[in-house]
Amino acid sequence: MGAGHPSLPRRHGHRGVPRTCPPGPHTRPTAPLVPEPRRAYRRHPPPLPRLLRRTRPHRGPQRPLPTPDPTLLFVNAGTVPFKPYLTGESPAPWPRATSVQKCVRTLDIEEVGRTTRHAARIGVVAVTSEASVGAGMRRLEAAVGIEGFGYLARERDLVGRIAEQIQSLRVELPDRIAALLERLKATDRENQRLKQQATLGRAAELAAGATEVSGARVVTATTDEGTDAARALAMAVRDGLPAERPGVVAVGAHPAGSGTAVLVVTVNPAAREAGQDAAALVKRLLHGRGGGSPEPAQGGGLPAGQLAKALASVPGLITRA
Incomplete structure (x- = not known):
């Protein structure tokens, strides 16, 4: 079998020379059998243990409604798909496995974000407003997920239009706007001074x-x-x-x-x-x-x-x- 055969996985020998071998019980698939997000995860992996960075066959995402398990209303933990293997109802098809599972957490939802054990990823968070509601308390309103992306896109478009109207680069907008506001304040002060002079001049004529x-x-x-x-x-x-x-x-x-x-x-x-x-x-x-x-x-x-x-x-x- 030639080294360039497309149907066989490629492996490296002890000297780093590519070699091929027929698939067998001791070979691992090198092509990631995962959806696109997990491919991006694999291209830029975080500093995890070597065991978790190994490529494994992907089973596929589980539904939020567990089937055929009648004891749960929703999938409330990442271990739910492994319940048959943990209870011994069926043998596990892999010696090791990791879980990336969408869950509906309702029992401890109030603790999310307060402790290091309760965490959640909600994607992009775009703060839309902030106001004080009391001593040491502030109220934040934000758009998250796809709505956050939409809000940021609208903000980017608005910044672009403002930069075009005042003929400035986006990175120079803060300094340019500050200079315009200072000029406006100076103009208002001069206008007030001229009005005061005109009032005093007219007042002198009326008094006379x-x-x-x-x-x-x-x-x-x-x-x-x-x-x-x-x-x-x-x-x-x-x-x-x-x-x-x-x-x-x-x-x-x-x-x-x-x-x-x-x-x-x-x-x-x-x-x-x-x-x-x-x-x-x-x-x-x-x-x-x-x-x-x-x-x-x-x-x-x-x-x-x-x-x-x-x-x-x-x-x-x-x-x-």
Whole structure:
């Protein structure tokens, strides 16, 4: 028989020269009779004893429902397929054997992962969210197995699209995003500084053009920004009025796209001594709505079309006061 005969297993002699021999009781099959996952396991074996790394004929996976054993509902241990051999019901076909068996563990499922004896492999674990639920306690949500692979694939696709949009390599994304966020914060700070300068400039103009009403300086104005901007403008105008004379400032805020307006009223200390109350003025202008302290007060819910009329009535309220 030639050394290249395809039907005979190849073995090595004591000098490492390949030789062939007919199959017999002392020969072992060299081709792994195992499914693909176990072939990969054999190509890259972990550091196991030599006995476990020997190639043995594969019997095939057992079903989770043991047949024909009526004493078990599920296969709950890797030794279940060997039960007939352990009990002596039938002779074992191999002198040695190892078990890789899917099991349904229900008796000690709560102990899995807590001890070194209770272990389980669930494949890929992709953490999807993490939050604190108490002192020293955190809640983790994760996708495992094939769902974990799907989650990681979606995350990879998302990272790729982000890298394409900001024109950066994936490995450079953290530094690039951090730089963009820093630029955004710097831009916001500069924007706030410019807004503050514009507010102070407008406040000076409004204070200079205040109207004299019954010995008090009265200023009314509007802004198309939010409540915070209206409050800042009203306070800046009040601070720009002469401190020795009563001063009343009313600013209406009507943000773009909003159907209602907010009214902010503030008075200086001289006006407080003269009996003016910002909270009372707001309630009279808004028909009982709004409130605050005697110096700054505000109220909302005013229809945008009635804002000009409400501001025009402020001098009359000062006169009657």
